[in-house]
Amino acid sequence: MSDFKTARDFGRFKIIEITRAAKAAHLASALSCYDMIYYLYNHYMKINAIDDPKRDRFILSKGHAAAALYVSMYQASLLSAEELNSFGSIGSILEEHPSPKLNGIETASGSLGHGLAVAVGMALANKNKNIKNNNIVLMGDGEQNEGSVWEAALFASANSLDNLTGIIDYNKWQATDRSNEVLALNPLSSKWESFGWQSLEINGHDLNAFRDALNFKATGKPKIIVSHTIKGKGISFMEDDNNWHYRLPNEEEMLVIARELNQ
Amino acid sequence: MRNAFAKEVTELAKDNTKIVLLAGDIGNRLFDRFKEQSPQRFYNCGIAEAAMTGIAAGMATAGYTPITYTITPFNTLRCLEQIKLDICYPNLPVTIVGTGAGLSYAGLGATHHSLDDIGVMRTLPNLQILVPGDAIEVSACLRAAVESGRPTYIRLGKKGEPIIHDKDFTYKIGRVIPIKSGARHLIISVGNMLGESMVAVEKAKDKYGLDTEIVSMGSVYPLDKKFLKNAFNKFERILIVEEHGFVGGAGSAVLEYAYEEKLDTKKLTSIACAKSFLSGVGSQENARRKLGLDSDSILAKLTI
Structure with missing residues (x-):
């Protein structure tokens, strides 16, 4: 499989451009999970129409990475260039956290710990209706702090929701500190196993590994993909530097970024 | 009121196959008839009100008309942000039913009193708030809530309140x-x-x-x-x-x-x-x- 490098370089540059134009935060958070969201929208999920009841469903539960979602949707022709470029501007429906008022957004996210339960509800409903779709939710590692994540996790395994896939963007950082130091996150994969989920651990920037994990059939139980990622992935001076949770690049840094991303 | 709720929700779910009932590990035997009639549409969500509320919202986005049910303080303040963001923000057809409101459970202590739920729920955009006064009104309000297709909070007492109305009626939301x-x-x-x-x-x-x-x-x-x-x-x-x-x-x-x-x-x-x-x-x-x-x-x- 091609690793879609050209498309991903373009997408990363777009994320940085629109985030910078909007003077928005969370650039590094978006770059961390962008590869997976790009792959989901452009090479994996089946969305014939955004209101098709049989569509695959995706929730970006770590809503602060909205720029990665919008760029991926744009690349999948679910958003126009004009819409994408309006990100964060006055009157735009593309806010810094996804709004349910935007077509194609399945639920409001931004307050952490909400997305999994909503995805569980979708998976349960679709299972009852015998709709054979994928119900996918991407969470942050910091988001695993929220108790509501674990409430929903227990319900999903109790109800054998094998049409539900959780993804954790495990970049080892939360807003102000290392995610394994703030709370006792490790061992994350076996925590999910002990909650009754099938757990798979991959490099979240390796799209072949991601594809295989998505295709893995976990019979009778929900599946979690613990994806090891790098915050700020793709830009040499941003990678694993948590300052870019809030910072934006200046003109000089933009020249380096353009060069590194072949733009 | 809670028996009237159990009876009416069972009646409604008979014909309306979109209705799903989510309960927070409460109502021992109360929903036996519902479970017998519609086993695929009853879920005991456990003592996990935040998840229950989010799950209801997710089911609503997939075409169901969920009703969540547990003791008032736990189905309102405990999961307030899920009600606000998962249900009210996208304006989904979920009915939140709080049982034992006010001082229904006076003897259980302040943890089970609910003297703040209307005040808190009233701050949420899009949320209808219904306060039935007897068993007949409970049935009428529940039908109106489901019919409305909008986020609705129904505040119930407990059981055995005096019945004031002598016959069933159709309730129009927003009317005394x-x-x-x-x-x-x-x-x-x-x-x-x-x-x-x-x-x-x-x-x-x-x-x-x-x-x-x-x-x-x-x-x-x-x-x-x-x-x-x-x-x-x-x-x-x-x-x-x-x-x-x-x-x-x-x-x-x-x-x-x-x-x-x-x-x-x-x-x-x-x-x-x-x-x-x-x-x-x-x-x-x-x-x-x-x-x-x-x-x-x-x-x-x-x-x-």
């Missing part, structure tokens, strides 16, 4: 429910205070020959503005009786409306609970007496 017409004085009874308010009205007639009008409020949001506007013209005194704190409660909602419309707020009397954590109140009956919510206290306010 007329009980008995009268002159000079009006009582707006909120939810489970209807029985007590009725006794006060009867005592007022027997003791003082007063012909008091009484309505069951039915809906705190939206308010029946037309009725209220007329009421401020027609009556000398308007009493709002609620087993809820004054701050943010139904009386406060009417006061806000009267203020906006520059109506004569001097006509208003709120009979509500003081802001405190109650302890040692024992029964609901005793708690009402202590807080001035019993029929004699209502009567006293009516005849001042």
Whole structure:
């Protein structure tokens, strides 16, 4: 499989451009999970129409990475260039956290710990209706702090929701500190196993590994993909530097970024 | 009221296959008939109200009409942000049912009292708030909520409240429910205070020959503005009786409306609970007496 490098370089540059134009935060958070969201929208999920009841469903539960979602949707022709470029501007429906008022957004996210339960509800409903779709939710590692994540996790395994896939963007950082130091996150994969989920651990920037994990059939139980990622992935001076949770690049840094991303 | 809820939700779910009932590990045997009739549409979500609320929202986005059910404080304040963001923000057809509101569970202590739910829920955009006064009103409100296809909170008492209506009726959300017409004085009874308010009205007639009008409020949001506007013209005194704190409660909602419309707020009397954590109140009956919510206290306010 091609690793879609050209498309991903373009997408990363777009994320940085629109985030910078909007003077928005969370650039590094978006770059961390962008590869997976790009792959989901452009090479994996089946969305014939955004209101098709049989569509695959995706929730970006770590809503602060909205720029990665919008760029991926744009690349999948679910958003126009004009819409994408309006990100964060006055009157735009593309806010810094996804709004349910935007077509194609399945639920409001931004307050952490909400997305999994909503995805569980979708998976349960679709299972009852015998709709054979994928119900996918991407969470942050910091988001695993929220108790509501674990409430929903227990319900999903109790109800054998094998049409539900959780993804954790495990970049080892939360807003102000290392995610394994703030709370006792490790061992994350076996925590999910002990909650009754099938757990798979991959490099979240390796799209072949991601594809295989998505295709893995976990019979009778929900599946979690613990994806090891790098915050700020793709830009040499941003990678694993948590300052870019809030910072934006200046003109000089933009020249380096353009060069590194072949733009 | 809770038995009426169980009966009505079972009836509704018979024909309406979109209805799913999500319960927070409560109602032992209460939903046996529902489970027997629609086993694929009942879920015990465990003691996990935040998840239950999010799951309801997810099911609603996939075409279901979910109803969540547990004890009032746990189905409102405990999962407030899920109600706000998962249900109200996308304006989804989920009905949140809180049982044992107010001082229904007086003896269980302050953890189980709910004297703040209306006030808190009233701050959420898109959320209808219904306060049925007896078992018949419970059925009517539930049907109206499901029919509306909008986020709705229904505040129930417990079981065994006196039945005031003699027959079933169709409820229109945003309207008061007329009980008995009268002159000079009006009582707006909120939810489970209807029985007590009725006794006060009867005592007022027997003791003082007063012909008091009484309505069951039915809906705190939206308010029946037309009725209220007329009421401020027609009556000398308007009493709002609620087993809820004054701050943010139904009386406060009417006061806000009267203020906006520059109506004569001097006509208003709120009979509500003081802001405190109650302890040692024992029964609901005793708690009402202590807080001035019993029929004699209502009567006293009516005849001042």
